Amino acid sequence: MARTIETVAEELRIPSPAAQLRKRVFGHYGLVFGLCALAIVVALAVFAPLLTPHDPYAQDLMGRMKPPFWMAGSDPSHLLGTDYLGRDYLARLLYGARISLAIGLFAALISGLIGTAMGVAAGYFGGRVDLVVTFLINVRLAMPVVLVALAVVAILGGSLQVVVCVLGLLLWDRFAVVMRSSVLQVRDLEYVNAARAIGCSTRRIILREIMPNVVNNLIVVATLEMAHAILLEAALSFLGLGVQPPTPSWGLMISEGKQMMLFEPWLIAIPGVALFVLVLAINLLGDGLRDVTAPENRG
Amino acid sequence: MSEPVLRVENLTIDIPMAQGTLHAVRGIDFELKRGETLCIVGESGSGKSLTSLAIMGLLSKKMRCNAARLDFSGIDLRKQSPRAMRALRGDRMAMIFQEPMTSLNPAYTIGDQLMEALQLHRPVGRAEARARAIELLGKVGITAAESRLSQYPHQLSGGLRQRVMIAMALMCEPELIIADEPTTALDVTIQAQILRLLADLQREMNMAMILVTHDLGVVARIADKVVVMYAGEVVEKGSAREIFETPRHPYTRGLLRCIPVPGKTRPGEHLGSIPGIVPSLIGHMDGCAFRSRCDVAEVACASDVPVRRTGEDHMYRCIHEVQPGAPS
Amino acid sequence: MLMFTLKRLGLAILVTFTVSLLSFSLLFMAGDPASAIAGENATATDIEAIRALYGFDRPFLVQYADWLFGALSGDFGQSYYFKMPVSTLIAERLSTTMLLGVCGISFALLTAIPLGVAAAMRPNSLIDRTALFLSVMGQAMPSFWFGLVLIVVFSIQLGWLPPSGSSTWRHFIMPTVVLGYYAMPAIMRLTRAGMLEVLNADYIRTARAKGASETRVMFKHALRNAVVPVVSLAAVQMGFMLGGSIVVESIFALHGAGYLAWESIGRNDLPTVQALILIFSLFYIVFTFLSDLVNAWLDPRIRVG
Numbered sequence: 001m002a003r004t005i006e007t008v009a010e011e012l013r014i015p016s017p018a019a020q021l022r023k024r025v026f027g028h029y030g031l032v033f034g035l036c037a038l039a040i041v042v043a044l045a046v047f048a049p050l051l052t053p054h055d056p057y058a059q060d061l062m063g064r065m066k067p068p069f070w071m072a073g074s075d076p077s078h079l080l081g082t083d084y085l086g087r088d089y090l091a092r093l094l095y096g097a098r099i100s101l102a103i104g105l106f107a108a109l110i111s112g113l114i115g116t117a118m119g120v121a122a123g124y125f126g127g128r129v130d131l132v133v134t135f136l137i138n139v140r141l142a143m144p145v146v147l148v149a150l151a152v153v154a155i156l157g158g159s160l161q162v163v164v165c166v167l168g169l170l171l172w173d174r175f176a177v178v179m180r181s182s183v184l185q186v187r188d189l190e191y192v193n194a195a196r197a198i199g200c201s202t203r204r205i206i207l208r209e210i211m212p213n214v215v216n217n218l219i220v221v222a223t224l225e226m227a228h229a230i231l232l233e234a235a236l237s238f239l240g241l242g243v244q245p246p247t248p249s250w251g252l253m254i255s256e257g258k259q260m261m262l263f264e265p266w267l268i269a270i271p272g273v274a275l276f277v278l279v280l281a282i283n284l285l286g287d288g289l290r291d292v293t294a295p296e297n298r299g
Numbered sequence: 300m301s302e303p304v305l306r307v308e309n310l311t312i313d314i315p316m317a318q319g320t321l322h323a324v325r326g327i328d329f330e331l332k333r334g335e336t337l338c339i340v341g342e343s344g345s346g347k348s349l350t351s352l353a354i355m356g357l358l359s360k361k362m363r364c365n366a367a368r369l370d371f372s373g374i375d376l377r378k379q380s381p382r383a384m385r386a387l388r389g390d391r392m393a394m395i396f397q398e399p400m401t402s403l404n405p406a407y408t409i410g411d412q413l414m415e416a417l418q419l420h421r422p423v424g425r426a427e428a429r430a431r432a433i434e435l436l437g438k439v440g441i442t443a444a445e446s447r448l449s450q451y452p453h454q455l456s457g458g459l460r461q462r463v464m465i466a467m468a469l470m471c472e473p474e475l476i477i478a479d480e481p482t483t484a485l486d487v488t489i490q491a492q493i494l495r496l497l498a499d500l501q502r503e504m505n506m507a508m509i510l511v512t513h514d515l516g517v518v519a520r521i522a523d524k525v526v527v528m529y530a531g532e533v534v535e536k537g538s539a540r541e542i543f544e545t546p547r548h549p550y551t552r553g554l555l556r557c558i559p560v561p562g563k564t565r566p567g568e569h570l571g572s573i574p575g576i577v578p579s580l581i582g583h584m585d586g587c588a589f590r591s592r593c594d595v596a597e598v599a600c601a602s603d604v605p606v607r608r609t610g611e612d613h614m615y616r617c618i619h620e621v622q623p624g625a626p627s
Numbered sequence: 628m629l630m631f632t633l634k635r636l637g638l639a640i641l642v643t644f645t646v647s648l649l650s651f652s653l654l655f656m657a658g659d660p661a662s663a664i665a666g667e668n669a670t671a672t673d674i675e676a677i678r679a680l681y682g683f684d685r686p687f688l689v690q691y692a693d694w695l696f697g698a699l700s701g702d703f704g705q706s707y708y709f710k711m712p713v714s715t716l717i718a719e720r721l722s723t724t725m726l727l728g729v730c731g732i733s734f735a736l737l738t739a740i741p742l743g744v745a746a747a748m749r750p751n752s753l754i755d756r757t758a759l760f761l762s763v764m765g766q767a768m769p770s771f772w773f774g775l776v777l778i779v780v781f782s783i784q785l786g787w788l789p790p791s792g793s794s795t796w797r798h799f800i801m802p803t804v805v806l807g808y809y810a811m812p813a814i815m816r817l818t819r820a821g822m823l824e825v826l827n828a829d830y831i832r833t834a835r836a837k838g839a840s841e842t843r844v845m846f847k848h849a850l851r852n853a854v855v856p857v858v859s860l861a862a863v864q865m866g867f868m869l870g871g872s873i874v875v876e877s878i879f880a881l882h883g884a885g886y887l888a889w890e891s892i893g894r895n896d897l898p899t900v901q902a903l904i905l906i907f908s909l910f911y912i913v914f915t916f917l918s919d920l921v922n923a924w925l926d927p928r929i930r931v932g
Contacts (some may be wrong), residue, residue: 015668025687030763075643112769135641136647138642139642139645139646139649141863142642142643142866142909142911144867144869144871144873144904145870146870146871146874146902147870147907148653151892152653154892227767229767229835231895234769235769235770235771235874238769238894239771250768254771254775256770258775261778261779262783263776264782268776268779269776272769276767276768276769279766279768280767283763283766284763284765288762350813355836357832385839386838387838388835388836389838389839390838393837394836396829398866401828401829402829402832403833404834404848404851405925405928406848406851406926407851415839419838451928453927453928467837
């Protein structure tokens with residue numbers, strides 16, 4: 001009763017790798033929710049000019065503090081009401097999404113480049129390089145991020161570019177830590193040794209043999225750091241030392257709404273919920289990607 | 300005839316899985332008296348470890364275990380509360396596991412762990428527990444027992460750790476000791492030492508011992524009785540002598556062919572091997588589980604397989620009363 | 628163990644010096660500190676006088692060395708704004724921040740560890756899902772916004788707790804919750820993951836085979852091993868929390884070191900800011916150093932051999 005490989009596989013009913021991945025992705029509710037919510041926020045940010053006729057900077061001192069649609073006395077042309085300068089709250093919210101996304105994206109990009117370079121170098125070369133990088137990570141972790149960011153922004157002046165650069169220069173630690181340990185795991189695997197044995201250049205080994213095998217972890221860290229940067233920008237702007245008015249930043253909107261939150265709590269509720277949903281979506285996406293790419297690390 | 304220490308009848312273990320129920324163990328029977336050694340033999344996944352865990356009451360909650368009879372020294376284990384099972388475990392029955400490297404808690408000293416085994420069951424003070432721990436470490440052949448007590452598991456070699464595990468199992472002088480592949484993870488030279496130690500202690504303390512193994516060489520040396528399991532079923536059981544001299548089941552015969560015999564097996568000669576893989580145990584099954592790999596299988600093997608007996612205890616499951624080409 | 632301690636201590640000292648250099652050089656990023664102190668209406672001679680008075684005309688490294696030796700003896704210079712020693716200023720405020728930090732981390736540990744253990748004992752149960760939900764929410768919730776929501780609900784709507792100030796213990800409840808909630812998700816997840824891993828370990832089966840009760844298995848055999856990484860994380864989080872107290876203190880107007888830092892940044896009071904950055908870093912360094920020692924004590928594999 002000989003059995004061929006085909007019949008054995010048929011008995012065990014192993015789905016194809018692509019089908020397995022599809023099943024894991026779509027079976028992961030957190031990932032699906034995160035992906036959809038993030039896609040919606042991105043769409044809202046990109047198409048903001050089409051979605052609202054209002055200019056987020058246009059003040060209307062006669063029409064200040066109009067309540068949002070669910071409250072009495074709302075104005076149908078200002079769905080989410082207007083702020084203390086009469087600016088349309090929905091327009092500010094939509095344009096604010098652009099600020100948050102841009103900051104998250106670019107800060108993660110800068111810190112990702114720095115952290116990945118350091119982590120990969122430390123993991124691959126080991127020895128002194130590793131000692132130096134580990135030391136720098138320790139120094140970086142010891143610095144209080146919020147305080148240093150606030151101080152630097154205060155000195156250099158708050159603008160979008162400055163905030164992005166400061167965050168980018170401060171948030172590389174997790175990239176470095178994760179990349180270092182991921183590279184350490186694959187550095188001495190047979191296929192890397194094989195590449196060394198046939199005389200590949202270091203550059204080629206790192207880019208072609210190592211990076212493809214650690215890129216999953218990189219993407220996961222990048223999403224989580226993006227969320228981190230968005231939260232930090234909001235906190236800095238809230239404390240008055242991030243993006244400066246009148247830029248429509250969500251943190252700034254909460255800060256401005258704080259003055260009137262006794263009477264108009266919706267002023268802080270709306271940007272707060274937006275911030276919460278965006279960060280939640282990115283975090284769920286990151287967690288989901290981690291689960292899907294490494295099911296044994298679940299939990 | 301004395302009352303058996305352990306009597307197992309029709310033990311089944313089912314594991315519910317996403318794809319259906321996995322019938323991991325199906326209808327196991329055996330019994331064991333004081334001073335006897337029973338070896339359960341089979342390849343990985345044949346259900347031999349699960350059987351021993353079931354006796355200890357250590358199966359995970361997801362698994363369902365049923366038996367017509369599961370008596371330990373006249374106690375019906377099926378009816379014991381978790382609390383009563385805890386009182387038996389470590390006291391009257393003890394277990395030694397396969398992985399000495401990870402079976403000891405890294406956070407506590409050897410002494411703490413040995414003494415805990417005694418103090419959980421006997422109202423003794425630290426000094427007394429300590430004295431007993433030293434005594435047993437000496438018994439399992441650990442030198443400088445006193446200084447070992449304050450050491451941590453990571454400071455000991457695998458062989459030493461397995462000796463500590465054995466000492467720990469014997470702290471309360473159990474009636475039954477179950478050793479689940481106790482030597483698999485050890486070096487070959489250490490394996491022999493540990494086995495001899497187990498066999499000596501078993502005789503000395505007059506315990507009943509179940510030794511789970513896939514190594515027939517081990518079985519030949521210390522077993523009184525042998526149970527051969529395949530895919531969750533007992534395919535053959537009997538006294539060690541019967542199993543080695545007149546094996547009836549084709550699987551047992553296959554296993555025996557895999558062992559080189561000094562003087563008989565010539566250098567370069569092929570050892571036997573059993574082609575194929577163990578079938579999936581998920582869902583309903585009937586007929587002989589071994590038929591897909593058996594070289595004497597017939598169409599009738601797909602229907603009910605008779606249980607045949609020769610002599611008092613020798614039993615096997617096969618449609619062939621006498622194997623073609625076998626000495627009867 | 629002694630070697631281990633000395634090694635860690637050496638590293639901690641080296642990190643401290645590097646951080647001090649970085650925080651000192653912040654002052655020089657700011658451009659000319661003398662003109663900042665002198666104010667907008669100062670003449671060139673005024674600025675020159677101030678520069679000489681504060682010693683800004685000396686080379687960078689000389690000034691750094693000067694500042695560092697002062698800092699080592701507890702002298703961080705004069706606050707530009709209050710015209711009094713920075714060390715006195717900070718000393719007054721530090722106790723509030725430390726109290727807040729201790730309350731915050733205690734709150735986080737006392738909620739996160741039991742939740743993590745309970746979640747690990749019954750994976751996928753209601754309690755596991757609730758804990759996971761809370762941690763996902765916690766990670767996405769901006770802490771300043773959470774603080775404002777608490778103020779709106781508990782101070783304004785319900786009137787139970789005072790919205791700001793630091794005079795009574797009731798003033799510390801909401802800041803503690805906000806600060807602790809920030810550290811909770813990570814601790815909970817790590818406790819859960821650690822417990823899940825440990826509960827599958829062979830030595831847990833050994834403990835059960837010995838006849839140990841479930842409580843004993845959980846707390847004596849499992850938690851002891853699962854808690855080792857949690858200690859490190861808690862120390863790191865404690866350091867982050869003190870650094871993050873600036874946000875919480877400014878929302879609840881708690882007059883601690885974080886609040887002082889925020890004010891000083893707004894006032895361009897660089898000596899105070901420098902000193903605070905160094906002190907908050909020191910907290911982190913000391914906590915992680917202590918946690919390494921605690922870990923070595925908890926885990927014999929580090930302690931012995």
